[in-house]
Amino acid sequence: MTPLEVGVWYSLPGIPNVVISLQKTSDFLAYPEWITQRNTKQRATKKSVIDHLRKLFPTHHIVGLGKLTKDDEWEDGTKYSAGTIWRLDANTRSYLWESGKTDRIPENVLCVMYLEDSLIKLRRTYWTFDNPTAAEVAAEVVTGCQKSLGMNLKTKKFQEGQYVTALSYLCQYDDPDNYGIKGLWTETNDDTITQSEYRRTKMQNAIMQYKDEIIAVDNLLNETGINKHFDQTFITSLFLLHTRRGTFHANIEHIMKLINEKVEDEFGDIVTISMSTKGRLNATGWIQRENKQPGFGGTVYIPDRGKMDGFAQGVPFFTYWLDVAVEEGLHHKQNQGAKIGYQKWFQEFLARPRFKQMKEQVLTTGILNY
Secondary structure: OOOOOOEEEEEOEEEEEEEEEEEEEHHHHHHOOOOOOOHHHHHHHHHHHHHHHHHOOOHHHHEEEEEEEEOOOOOOOOEEEOOOEEOOOHHHHHHHHOOOOOOOOEEEEEEEEEOOOOOHHHHHHHOOOOOOOOOHHHHHHHHHHHHHHHOOOHHHHHHHHHHHHHHHHHHHHOHHHHOOOOOOHOOOOOOOOOOHHHHHHHHHHHHHHHHHHHHHHHHHHHHHHHOOOOHHHHHHHHHHHHHHOOOOOHHHHHHHHHOOOEOOOOOOOOOOOOOOOOOEEEEHHHHHHOOOOOOOOOOOOOOOOOOHHHHHHHHHHHHHHHHHHHHHEEEEEEEOOOOOOOOOOOOOHHHHOOOOHHHHHHHHOOOOOO
């Protein structure tokens, strides 16, 4: 066999838009990761990944690159010139090689370069290397999207994309026409696109659409601290509240700090939340009483919390009381929730105009018609 010459690119007969080359590993490592590459450093800490890659096997010598052949613009407005090259595959391997966490580093690697005239086509090629239901889980897809949009999130929870379930329910409740009745888990009937590509595209669209909400909730959690009660159900309600109000009232932050036991009185003692099984409670009391269920007593409004049915029960409940805290204040008390019922109230809440719509209308016409 005739060996490949290092640094020379070879075309493949009958295979368009693909070239191969034997490249020095150092040259391969100099290329940047793909735009939406997941959090490589985080993934490289997983024991299963380290076990798989710490020993150099022949298959690890084969890597993937992508080259843009025409000028193009990414979805966030960033422009890329023709000739730009990214690492589409072997990014975790590259990180481990550079970190000295493998037994050997190859002198050369066989690069397979895919040539495409648009970023969307390159993204499709990148997606073929990992399956979001297997190698690249949903949270890792999200971290890649965050990276491409330059989102510098503060909490570990959001940095690692551990809000994808809440984001899916936000899509389901706030924009069902676009995302379907199952949010980000809705499947497509379009035979020209794979379920994997469809799901990834929807995730990226959702992060772009709800970027302000994601950043706002992340900032809020960074101020209040993370608590087990701030689960995906509660985060969904925070997302929804922000879509309608455009900001978080100080009362919301105060409630969350109370739940997280971060509020002290003048003597330095932790302020406790007043709860009871009967009588009137403020919004904080109603929320915290539900956090203490089952076991506290009284009516349980989210019996299936932590399960799929729990979202349909819990999101209207939490959204209602958070909204009451803003509208009526922290001292306002009630002996029951929404008089028309949580579900009907929630539908009326969803019918409210989004803050972005109102802001756009004022900026365009100077008039608010809502």
